[in-house]
Amino acid sequence: MKHKYIITGMTCSGCEAKVKSSLLNVDHITEVIVSKDENSGIITMDSHVPLAIMQEALGGKESKYQINEEGFVPVDKLTEGTPVSSPKSKPVPSSSGGKYYCPMHCEGDKTYDVPGDCPICGMDLVQAPVVAQIQQYTCPMHPEIVQDGPGSCPICGMNLVPMKPEENAENQTYQRLLKKMKVAVVFTLPVFIIAMMEMLPDSPLLKIMHMQGWNWVQFILTIPVVFYACNMFFMKAWRSIITWNLNMFTLIGIGTGVAFLFSLAGLFFSDIFPAEFRSHHGTVALYFEATSVILTLALLGQLLEAKAHSRTSGALRELIKLAPTEATLVQDGRDTIISIHDIKAGDMLRVKPGDKIPVDGKIHSGHSSIDESMITGELIPVEKQIGDPVNSGTINGTGSFIMQSEKVGSDTLLAQIIQMVSDASKSRAPIQNLADRISKYFVPAVVLIAVATYFIWYYYGPPPSMVYGFINAVAVLIIACPCALGLATPMSVMVGVGKGAQSGILIKSAEALEKMDKLDVLIIDKTGTITAGKPSVDKIVSFDQDENSMLASIASLSQNSEHPLALSFLEYSKSKNITLSEVADFNSISGKGVTGVVDRVNVAFGNKKLMDQFNINSPEDAENRIKEEQKLGKTVSYISMNGMLKGYISIMDPIKKTSKKSIQDLMDQGIEVIMLTGDNENTAAAVAGELNLTSFKAGCLPADKLNEIKQLQEQGKVVAMAGDGINDAPALAQADIGIAMGTGTDVAIESAKITLIKGDLQGIVKAKLLSHGVMKNIRQNLFFAFAYNALGIPVAAGLLYPYFGILLSPMLAALAMSLSSVSVIGNSLRLRTIKI
Numbered sequence: 001m002k003h004k005y006i007i008t009g010m011t012c013s014g015c016e017a018k019v020k021s022s023l024l025n026v027d028h029i030t031e032v033i034v035s036k037d038e039n040s041g042i043i044t045m046d047s048h049v050p051l052a053i054m055q056e057a058l059g060g061k062e063s064k065y066q067i068n069e070e071g072f073v074p075v076d077k078l079t080e081g082t083p084v085s086s087p088k089s090k091p092v093p094s095s096s097g098g099k100y101y102c103p104m105h106c107e108g109d110k111t112y113d114v115p116g117d118c119p120i121c122g123m124d125l126v127q128a129p130v131v132a133q134i135q136q137y138t139c140p141m142h143p144e145i146v147q148d149g150p151g152s153c154p155i156c157g158m159n160l161v162p163m164k165p166e167e168n169a170e171n172q173t174y175q176r177l178l179k180k181m182k183v184a185v186v187f188t189l190p191v192f193i194i195a196m197m198e199m200l201p202d203s204p205l206l207k208i209m210h211m212q213g214w215n216w217v218q219f220i221l222t223i224p225v226v227f228y229a230c231n232m233f234f235m236k237a238w239r240s241i242i243t244w245n246l247n248m249f250t251l252i253g254i255g256t257g258v259a260f261l262f263s264l265a266g267l268f269f270s271d272i273f274p275a276e277f278r279s280h281h282g283t284v285a286l287y288f289e290a291t292s293v294i295l296t297l298a299l300l301g302q303l304l305e306a307k308a309h310s311r312t313s314g315a316l317r318e319l320i321k322l323a324p325t326e327a328t329l330v331q332d333g334r335d336t337i338i339s340i341h342d343i344k345a346g347d348m349l350r351v352k353p354g355d356k357i358p359v360d361g362k363i364h365s366g367h368s369s370i371d372e373s374m375i376t377g378e379l380i381p382v383e384k385q386i387g388d389p390v391n392s393g394t395i396n397g398t399g400s401f402i403m404q405s406e407k408v409g410s411d412t413l414l415a416q417i418i419q420m421v422s423d424a425s426k427s428r429a430p431i432q433n434l435a436d437r438i439s440k441y442f443v444p445a446v447v448l449i450a451v452a453t454y455f456i457w458y459y460y461g462p463p464p465s466m467v468y469g470f471i472n473a474v475a476v477l478i479i480a481c482p483c484a485l486g487l488a489t490p491m492s493v494m495v496g497v498g499k500g501a502q503s504g505i506l507i508k509s510a511e512a513l514e515k516m517d518k519l520d521v522l523i524i525d526k527t528g529t530i531t532a533g534k535p536s537v538d539k540i541v542s543f544d545q546d547e548n549s550m551l552a553s554i555a556s557l558s559q560n561s562e563h564p565l566a567l568s569f570l571e572y573s574k575s576k577n578i579t580l581s582e583v584a585d586f587n588s589i590s591g592k593g594v595t596g597v598v599d600r601v602n603v604a605f606g607n608k609k610l611m612d613q614f615n616i617n618s619p620e621d622a623e624n625r626i627k628e629e630q631k632l633g634k635t636v637s638y639i640s641m642n643g644m645l646k647g648y649i650s651i652m653d654p655i656k657k658t659s660k661k662s663i664q665d666l667m668d669q670g671i672e673v674i675m676l677t678g679d680n681e682n683t684a685a686a687v688a689g690e691l692n693l694t695s696f697k698a699g700c701l702p703a704d705k706l707n708e709i710k711q712l713q714e715q716g717k718v719v720a721m722a723g724d725g726i727n728d729a730p731a732l733a734q735a736d737i738g739i740a741m742g743t744g745t746d747v748a749i750e751s752a753k754i755t756l757i758k759g760d761l762q763g764i765v766k767a768k769l770l771s772h773g774v775m776k777n778i779r780q781n782l783f784f785a786f787a788y789n790a791l792g793i794p795v796a797a798g799l800l801y802p803y804f805g806i807l808l809s810p811m812l813a814a815l816a817m818s819l820s821s822v823s824v825i826g827n828s829l830r831l832r833t834i835k836i
Helices: 012-023 049-055 171-199 211-229 230-245 248-268 290-310 312-323 414-426 432-460 465-479 482-502 510-517 526-530 547-556 564-575 609-612 619-630 659-668 680-693 700-714 727-732 745-749 761-795 808-831
Strands: 002-008 030-036 041-045 067-068 326-331 335-341 348-351 362-367 368-373 382-384 400-405 505-507 520-524 537-543 583-588 593-598 601-606 637-643 644-652 673-678 720-725 737-741 752-755
Touching: 012 030, 012 049, 030 362, 049 067, 171 211, 171 290, 171 505, 171 526, 171 609, 211 230, 211 248, 211 290, 230 248, 230 290, 248 290, 248 432, 248 465, 248 808, 312 526, 368 526, 382 505, 432 465, 465 761, 465 808, 482 505, 482 510, 482 761, 482 808, 505 510, 505 761, 510 659, 510 761, 520 526, 520 700, 526 680, 537 547, 547 583, 547 593, 547 601, 547 637, 547 644, 564 644, 601 609, 609 637, 609 680, 619 644, 619 680, 644 737, 659 673, 659 680, 659 761, 673 680, 673 700, 700 720, 700 727, 720 727, 727 737, 737 761, 761 808
Parallel strands: 520 673, 520 720, 720 737, 737 752
Antiparallel strands: 002 041, 002 067, 030 041, 326 335, 326 348, 348 400, 362 400, 368 382, 505 752, 537 644, 583 593, 593 601, 601 637, 637 644
């Protein structure tokens, strides 16, 4: 027997493998299928295994892997291809300052409530942008007066004014580092000047004071740099060593710490040092200037990174800025300004010219043109009339209207977009696993290379060999930069996902972005994907009864269906003022049609497969007439009553203007495009002919689409599926990349990895170009990071000295190390200008 369980704590493929192997070691468990993306597992057993035994196999109650029966469903009751996922609560906008996460995602999706350092890599945690905060008001004369809405000051009576939002955590980090940077520069510059002046044969400083005195001055000036401005490097290094999470700060801390301690010993206990460590002044050569300059340059790198990080999440912040904070509530004939958080579904809201739409809903009265470019990427305003939907964050034009709210808070499209972009920005691309494997051994290897460098110079280097060995070992420690490797993938993903959101492409995970670049086959549905998905009734043909009577029967049935065709029948019946009846025994047969009892008559309404299922014969004359309609690209639905064919309805669903060009663009990129539709052969052939599609299959049920995808995947092909209906959900879940039309059903969108807000195939072309650009950028970043370390470490160790007499100063090594991470981030930021 098979059962579905919720398994949490898996963050990578290694976690999946560990959980799988641990559970397979339990008696009576014969097969395990787990998914870190869905936090789920399907476990096959020959007899029931208690939950406690499985938890014990995963490491007990304290293990990061937890298994439970929440949402327990026997697998045999799941339809094939249905995505297995844990119940997920909807994102709730936070007003408390948000969560913090590591930009390198060292701990997967783990977040922290307060700012600090990542316990693995030591980098500053990044704040996850807050969706929408409550707008608070204060008195300009009495700032202690603060309230959630507008009003007047109870002390002086002045109107309250909106408070400025709090500075985000990343900017606070930047300002804190900038303050420390100023202190470090002020004290490091004199230390550097003193050290450089000492090298001059007739140094003016030596006429003022002996070298030993200047050494004491350097020591005093270095103290604020080491113990205030740059103390974080040593704190992070110490934490990394005691937890054995070695990282970039381990190397900086060891390198500068050794240089500083060596200089202290040389200053206080100079007699213990051999002659080769002494300068021509007779004093021990100290490295206070190297310590302070290296730390200051490392601090500069942290400062530049803090500035760059805020730019990488710029697209997400721009989306958050779209969220309005107030709305005008129309109640009892009066307009009242209320907070966005006080809006309830069903409220009437007035939207004035230039206002942002506060929540999702539909226009109740009035009309206007609305700028939806921030969500769809289309610059042309859209005309909206009574009954048309409007979305939160879009901007009203010159008209004024009253809307009825339908979705509020975290249910709005804008809130869901922000949450999806935020989640995708923190997801991991499979290509990142390579960098992770290397980073794991990187720091210990660098330390060993530094130790080897010292001894090689000590035994084989020119005099003073101990000094050469010491300086080059420090340079090796300082120049190595594991952070450049760690940042190569997540920075590109973050910027790329944000760019996609601005263009109307919502990407759920970095894995989907990577697979999209490798796409071989695109499978597309017809209705709502290739066509507009807004079918209209072309004609009704009745064989032996009144057309209005027949229309009343099928419209009554259509009340219970979500299919786009059903909606068109309802609209058509309204235009004819048809009275609808109650329906008994309603049944929707996926891929075929609907049945039910209307006014004591058994009505079946759907395609030819539905008629065949109930053994309803179609006369030859009727079939010929139907085929003629189908050859014109129309969809025909059969109507039977009490087992007899009574007529048919011909439906027009125009092909979207962008479909033909989009399909051609994809085929020009070498992608095989296949249309799978539940419609008949004649209609499918007519649509395929108009689009120049050579590959199509008609009469496909949901299971047929699912099997077609499996067959292509078994051939080693990367398959994407684009669809919009509930019947597409299994295929969307099975495909390597499920692509949902934003105009489609919630089930389809939930099953997909990529959602196209505008809902046309041009979005797939954009997604393909974006994925190619992001993956190219990631490969550039990884190449730079590998090349930098592969070249920098040997040069720092002194490889060029025997041939060219070139040695790399630890200070130059620090500068190169600081700029390497910044260069990776800078290259990632170029994605903001990519043309898609």
